[in-house]
Amino acid sequence: MSIRFRLLLSFASLVIVSVILFVTAAYLLSVAVTGDFRSISSFYRIHYSLHPLSEEEESIFLDLKYLAKHDPILLQDPERLQSYDMKLKLVQAGLVVRRNDQLVYVSPMLGNSLQASELPAYEMNNYSIRNTMNLGSRFYSYAKFDFSFGADTADRGSIYVLRERSPFAEVIRMVLPILIGIFAAALLITSLLLYRYVTRNIIQPLERLKQSAKHIKEGNLTFALKPESDDEIGQLVMTFEQMRLRLHESIQLQLHYENNRKQLLSNISHDLRTPITTIKGYAEGIRDGVTNTQEKLNRYVGAIHTRATDMEKLVDELLYFSKLDLNKEPYSFQQLELVSFLRHTLDEMAIELDQHNVDVAWNCPSPPEQSIFVMADSEKLRRVIVNLVDNSLKYMVREPKTLTIGVKRGPERAEVWIKDNGPGIKPESLPHIFERFYREEESRDQSAPGYGLGLAIAKGIMEGHGGDISIKSSVGEGTTVFLSLQNFTDHR
Ligand SMILES: Nc1ncnc2c1ncn2[C@@H]1O[C@H](COP(=O)(O)OP(=O)(O)OP(=O)(O)O)[C@@H](O)[C@H]1O
Ligand SMILES: [Mg+2]
Structure with a gap:
């Protein structure tokens, strides 16, 4: 079962349950307001069929109606009327008997201010015998019967069995179906909105995720997903x-x-x-x-x-x-004084430097006062320096050829730079310069010997030392290679 269907189901059941609860609550509320426990089971029958009286009241009313039809004179007898009224009082109802414009009997519960004119006009056909009316500020439901005393149809009479109702209950009775309708509609609309919201915020993103997972499964990774919320x-x-x-x-x-x-x-x-x-x-x-x-x-x-x-x-x-x-080349680290080490390495290359007619300039502190110590594998570090100087010698063509060796002591790192005034490296080649076998086209054309491994090896060695190597170069001006190693001067 899909989440969408489950949601639909849960919203539908929410609506149904809410309507049931609401109807029950309204029913109980109206019972609580009218206080009529006996009418609980006939709540709708009473109110919707305009059946204003309870069963007991109704049976008393029928008795009275029978009397009115067959022996109306008996309805003049106050004692008889009183006894009917007593019965009605037991079920919280009252009795009124009218003859022409006079009230023959008025139940004490209705007070003594009631006037005959306040009652509905005679309607001898008795089309509408059950209804509601206001007497003063009080609200009643009633059953009435209009009849004539004897053969003279002008001598008219009415019997009323009344029961006081709460106007609030009446309002509720009137507006209850509308209220239920509005409530159900509101619930339905809210549920639909909620469903749409949930669909938009949960189902659709999940749907998109599913599609994306499908793309990935098919090997397509070039799409982009954008989150639409931060939940x-x-x-x-x-x-x-x-x-x-x-x-x-x-x-x-x-x-x-x-x-x-x-x-x-x-x-x-x-x-x-x-x-x-x-x-x-x-x-x-x-x-x-x-x-x-x-x-x-x-x-x-x-x-x-x-x-x-x-x-x-x-x-x-x-x-x-x-x-x-493969990290299979063992390192044997030892403490080296960087400047002395560099000078020594360059001395070893003196013949080649002479052959290429290269001047070496130094830009570094002079030991022993300003010694810079590093931990290094001297053989491998030598190989790095030789590779770098070798490159400078190989690619420098313009006279005067100058090689500057610089050393700087930082708080954490010791830095070495080797700068030449050769042809420089093109910016587009710089990112590849440390890749194995990478050589610039010009280098190949110049037939300068080499395999494009020197810098790759230098980088590998520097990384093995926990150090770093980088190159700055501009075409026509020269190339500077920077090496950095951890400075051990203060840890001696
Ligand atoms: N100082 C430099 N001046 C100009 N170009 C340089 C310099 N150093 C390196 N290069 C460029 O970088 C490329 C790679 O250098 P690398 O040292 O890795 O290889 P190589 O010198 O060509 O060959 P190998 O070092 O294996 O003998 C060179 O081919 C060259 O194009
Ligand atoms: Mg090289």
Whole structure:
């Protein structure tokens, strides 16, 4: 059974139960107001068929009517009338007998101010014998019978059996059906509005959630869900939307990884294939006797050796990178004084720096007064610095070539920057610069040797140190690489 149907059912039963309760309450209320317990069972009969008297009253009235028809003279007898009145009094009713314009008998309960003219006019056909009337400020229901005393039709008489009613009860009696109608209509309209509200705020969002779940099941994650309220349903929609986003992101990431993996394989194949083809070419040359002189043979063997060394380097780098990636490369951390370490590393590269005609400028505090200590694996950190300096040497072409090494001691972190005045990196390449095998097109065209692994390895190592690496670069001006490591100076 759907929620919508259940709601409809519950609203319908609410309406029915409320109407029943209301009718019962109104019934009991009217009984309480009239105080007439005996009329409980005939409430509607009494009021709706304009049956103003109870059964006992009615039977007394019929007796009187019988007398009026057959022996009206007896209705002149005060004692007889009194005895009827006594019986009526027992059931809280009263008797009035009229002859022409005179009141022959008036029940004491009606007081003595009643005038014959206050009673309804004679109506000898007795079409309307049961009705209500006001006497003074009091309200009565009555049964009456008009008759003639003897054969003379001009000698008219009336008997009235009256019972006082609460005007409020009468009003209730009159307006009760309307009230019930209005109440039922109001209940129905409220229920319909409530049903619409609930449908709009609960069913429809749930319906949309269901549709969205279906989309997800079918693999479509590109829709967006907007919560339309901040209640529980709104929160559910929001959580669902967050789940969709997360799922979408993770699928995108998976696709990205998958693409990366494919790209990686194709790069490795490409970078291995080129030297293998060359080696094969040279080896075939030797086999076919092309190397007929010692000098030629040396050149061929030398070329084979160079390509094999390149391949070895690529395989080594790849192996190293995948070890870093899989966290299988062990780190042996030790305390290093950063500036001394950098100077030492750069000293080791002095020959290459000279070969490239590069000036090194230092922008750092001088130990031992301003020593900066970090915990690092010196071999790996050295590899990072070498990779970065190597890049600068490789890509700087414009003279004078300057490399600036800066070190700064922050409260938490120690920062190193290596700045060159090379060609710079294009903004669109910057986000990819740390990806393995990524090389800018220009770098490939310039035939600067490399596999696009240097920065990926540097990033892996820095992350292994709990540090960070970032690059700022502008084309034509140069590139600055920033390294940051935790500063251990104060913890020594
Ligand atoms: N200092 C720099 N100046 C200009 N471009 C740079 C610089 N450093 C890196 N790049 C660009 O970033 C790319 C990636 O650098 P990365 O060091 O990862 O690879 P590579 O130097 O090309 O090869 P490998 O380091 O594996 O020998 C380079 O190909 C180059 O395009
Ligand atoms: Mg490099």
